Amino acid sequence: MKRNIQLTALAVALSSASATAAIDARSFAMGGTGVSNANFLTSSFHNPALAARYSDSDDFGMILPTINVRAHDSGDLVTSIDNFSDAFDRWDESNGSDDQAKQEWIDALSAMDGEIVNADVSTGMVVAIPNRYLSANFFAMVNASVIAAPSVDDSDFNITDPDEELKSSVLGLGAGTVDIGITLARELQVDALPGRLYLGVSPKFQQLLALGYSASAEDADDDDFDFDDANTSTGFNLDIGLAYDINDQIQLGFSAKNLIENTLETNSYTGVNGSSTNATYVVGPEYVIGASYQTKLFAVSADFDINEKKYFEEIDYATQFARVGAEFDAWSWAQIRAGYSMSLNDHSEDMITAGLGLKLFGTAGIDLSAGYGSDNNYGVAAQFIMQL
Template sequence: MKKTSISLAVTLAAVSSQAMAFGAADARSTAMGGTGVASSNYLMAPFHNPAQAVHYTGSDDFGLLLSLNLGAHDSDDLYSKIDHFQQIDEELEYNSQDAALQQEWRDALRALDNGSLNVDTNIGLAVAIPNRHLSVNMFANANVATIAMTDVADSDLVGTPDTENMQSTVQGMIGGTVDVGVALARAFELPFAGQRLSVGVTPKAQHIVAVNYKNTVAGFEDDDFDLGSEYQEKTVFNADMGLSYMPTDYLTVGFAAKNMFAQELETNASYGSQATFLVEPKYTAGIAFNSRFLTVAADYDISKTRYFKEVEHETQFARFGAELNAWDWAQVRAGYSMSMTDYAQDTVTAGLGFKPFGAFGFDLGAFYGEDNNYGVSAQMVLTL
């Protein structure tokens, strides 16, 4: 179990350097509760709804976006408990006959039972060329989900601690996707005054990576919990699609289907166990009111998101967000993300945007929830 928390961070950074993550895929969306299906613009469209690639102003001819997001949920305070257990375990090696220390060791081990730590990260890059004939957005996007779990055996809690023959285990699983594709969208005027319908599709190459590492608490080594030579990978074709309906100039109703072709990737075997990383279709509906100075949006996940077949961990959210826009020079954003399952917590979000010279800008976003649930997001934008 040595340096488990450090190993998680190192592994996550190694995977993230290829690309991106979970939750909101850009800083504006993070600050607005994770909304974007009906409120994103042409630059963020591939991350939320490809049909939104037609949402640009007359002065937009080119756009570039680079986004980084990181979130963690340590509901059991596993990070601190692991550190505490490591200290006691090291002391016990030199004072193995200390009865008080033995009991403290058992208490610290018992506190780790059924603990979990979830970390998600995201890196996105988009280059967009909007126009009235066919809006195009070329993008690269990487999502990485990391889950660490502990399972304490009753036999380790009885009698004299035997650190050499422990049955309690730690399991870490990493699954990620790297998407490279192009979002294509076209708007159509409907035979009703002022109403439009836009349709978007995103063909993409999807590289899937997964790794599994399980060992006893005593035998868990941080150097072994990384991609190394044990990871499994495959490259497949996948696609997203989306619709956006504008009954008026100020109201948008959207629908997005991400990863329309379900994929699975079985991890390597470790300590007699394997895991199966899932890439399943995700369906989301949204609605947004948008004026020059105010945007109000809401999204709802129609489907739940699972990460590993063998782990009872799934997420589903209802999201709400608002943005105050000061003549496109500065933005203030806030939102709320409501969890629809027991595996995640509600979060409050906020953020700022700055674009003082009309071309270059940057955005910051953050979210916070109970039980050590927090995240940050930042992005740079260039529009011409």
């Protein structure tokens, strides 16, 4: 019997890291905030309007690259897989005579039923040219999400021989977007408003990728889960943003991303009931509001997701967060950051984040950040920046 019943469930999810919302490393460290407190260089990831908010000394900026990886194993599938494998090894070595090992194997198999692993990966680059006429950012970003889970067949609990074939299977769904576009923004002069108002838009070419995967226990192989096999479609999408500086310390922001809803079916795969099926990847509007307060040495910010972000039409899985963050800035040379993201539904977990920024002579530098949450929820991010 092939004992790697759902080893692929974890491998599929985590292998996507070699292949989600694009969040730069500074924002990641600050709990994911950015709608009101992103700078002109990271505005394409959070709020297009902020491309027009820059200082007199800013003439050019570049991020090459930014990358973040997040994985969530809410049911502790890693431990269940280890227990499953160890128990089967003992049962197999005893030629089926070790009843205790068999029972431990059955218990581990039962523990895997219904568990889900998901992972998000994003990477991107930006070239920014701020100016008083029409600030422009050229950007490219890739987002990938994977959800994988065991599908345990009850008949496998009744097998009596280690060489008997399992009926349980591996199910995995992967999806992603490739965005290439330009952010255009400028400050608007409104006499009735005492502060500064910014408006931005990011038209973009967008490619969708969607992949369904299923395999029996004996055939499961994580190498078979490859985004090169995904269905693809291409089209156009649009992000818009609005920002308002009440004064030099208090800022407000609103962003609407992916205003044009696009869907893409995966390739056909074998579902839980054994019949051929498809899943439908969804890229739809995401609305976020935010507020921030900042001085030369200190900043705090908060973002709120107005709506849930759904991944697949057929799967009851979506994310929605409220976020807060803070940053201490030592004369533009070094920054210490911390944040917290709170899940607003039962599908995700809260996460604590922290990070460090180092910028040589205030121009070139690196940002590093990491996050941790309960139920095996981890994340890391890094980026290289240049700002002139």
